[in-house]
Structure formats: C-alpha cells, structure tokens
Amino acid sequence: MPHITIYPISPSIPHLPRNGDDPGKICNDDHRSWLDARQENSVLYASFGSYVTMSHSQLEEIAMALRDSGVQLFWVGRDKADSLQQQVGGDNGLVVPWCEQLKPLRVELCAGGRVSWVATARFPYWMADGHIVADEWKIGINLRGQRGEDGIVSRAAIRAAVIKLMDLDDSESQEMRRRAAKLHAASRGAIQEGGSSHRSLNSLVNDLAQGRLNGAGTCQ
Numbered sequence: 001m002p003h004i005t006i007y008p009i010s011p012s013i014p015h016l017p018r019n020g021d022d023p024g025k026i027c028n029d030d031h032r033s034w035l036d037a038r039q040e041n042s043v044l045y046a047s048f049g050s051y052v053t054m055s056h057s058q059l060e061e062i063a064m065a066l067r068d069s070g071v072q073l074f075w076v077g078r079d080k081a082d083s084l085q086q087q088v089g090g091d092n093g094l095v096v097p098w099c100e101q102l103k104p105l106r107v108e109l110c111a112g113g114r115v116s117w118v119a120t121a122r123f124p125y126w127m128a129d130g131h132i133v134a135d136e137w138k139i140g141i142n143l144r145g146q147r148g149e150d151g152i153v154s155r156a157a158i159r160a161a162v163i164k165l166m167d168l169d170d171s172e173s174q175e176m177r178r179r180a181a182k183l184h185a186a187s188r189g190a191i192q193e194g195g196s197s198h199r200s201l202n203s204l205v206n207d208l209a210q211g212r213l214n215g216a217g218t219c220q
Contacts (some may be wrong), residue, residue: 005213007204011187018087030075034094038072044166045073058152063087065158071166074099139180141165 001028015149035043046066048054063084066073085095127144134142141161143153167173190197207213 002168005207007200008026009204011191011197028096028099031094031096031099035074041168042166043074044162047071048076050078055152057150059084060087061152061155062158065155066093068155069159069162069166071162085144137179137183139176139183 008205044066044189059080062106066075069089070092073088073095075081075084075088075095076097076099077095078097079098081095085093088095130140130142130144133140141164143161146157147153164170165173165176189195192198
C-alpha cells in the first residue's frame with residue numbers, strides 16, 4: 001500500500017495589502033463613493049466570474065429580477081456593463097466592467113453574498129459549488145432545480161430568492177448570515193500563523209526541502 005500524504009492548505013488567497021495600502025480601499029473612487037452612500041448589510045454583490053458566459057435570455061431574466069427586487073446592487077458586468085446598467089437603472093444598482101472582487105466584499109455594508117450561477121452543464125464545478133454553498137454549508141440558495149424546460153430560471157424565481165437572501169428580518173436569511181460569519185472566521189483563522197492551512201503549507205515546504213516527497217508511491 002503506497003503512502004499518501006495530503007496537505008490541506010485551502011483557503012490560501014487572502015487579500016494581502018501592499019505596504020501602505022488600506023486593505024479595505026477600493027481603487028475606483030466612484031465605486032467607493034457609491035458604496036459609502038449605502039446602509040450596512042444592504043448591498044448585494046453580483047459576479048459571474050471572468051470567463052463564463054450565459055445565454056441572452058438567462059441574463060435578461062437575471063437583470064429584470066435584480067431590478068424588480070429593489071435591492072441595492074453592485075454588479076460586475078464585464079463587457080455588458082453599460083447595457084446592464086440601463087436595464088437595472090436608477091440609484092439602486094451600480095454595474096461596473098471590472099472590480100477587484102475581494103475589496104468590495106471587505107466593505108462592511110456589503111451583504112457578503114455573491115450571486116453564483118449554474119448556466120449550463122458545461123461548467124460542472126459550478127454545480128458542485130452550488131451544492132456545497134446551499135446544501136452543505138447552508139449559506140446560499142440553489143435555483144438549479146427551478147429551471148424550466150428551456151433550461152432558464154425565471155425572473156420570478158430569482159427575484160424571490162434575492163429578496164429572501166437580503167431580508168435581514170427573515171429567519172433563514174439570518175441563519176445563513178450567521179453560518180457565513182462563522183465560516184469567515186474559521187477561514188481567516190486557518191490562514192493566520194499557527195492556523196491549520198498555515199501549518200499544512202509549512203509541512204509541505206519542509207517535506208519538499210527535506211526530499212521526503214521524492215519516493216515512489218507518495219502523493220501530495
């Protein structure tokens with residue numbers, strides 16, 4: 001039986017500010033000014049990643065749902081930012097082409113909720129993420145089961161989920177936020193000096209330096 005060594009080092013990408021940087025500072029002053037004008041825990045951060053695309057019909061349903069929900073919205077819309085801004089409209093929504101994701105999420109008023117979307121089966125890791133977030137961690141709402149025959153989730157279903165997620169008086173929303181805060185604290189603790197991820201990473205580096213991972217049958 002080969003010896004298998006596993007080094008659990010995630011999470012491993014905290015936002016580490018450069019010397020002299022404010023760790024919560026957002027580079028774009030307009031973005032920061034817009035966020036500063038909102039109440040604490042009132043903003044929904046929406047992003048679908050840097051590479052994933054979705055159908056025009058689904059994007060339209062999402063935009064209309066977010067507009068009709070009436071929530072405060074900070075949306076990274078990439079190349080569709082201008083058209084999405086027109087659809088969302090008003091003072092409730094700010095749609096930007098790009099933003100360094102970790103910085104707005106560090107602002108206290110953000111709900112800390114990221115809208116993730118399973119567009120098609122071409123992105124199975126999103127399905128896994130949705131299952132973990134909604135069913136295992138219980139800090140989100142998975143709408144995959146509400147897709148119609150055409151594979152589209154309706155604006156009504158999206159709107160209802162967004163309103164529930166952002167309702168500070170809703171008991172399920174409160175519980176999701178409590179769990180999210182607990183996971184946040186655990187993740188931050190893991191990457192601090194002496195934390196589990198920090199210790200595992202040190203063990204990996206030490207074993208590599210000592211040549212302990214060069215033997216046949218060893219997997220890291």
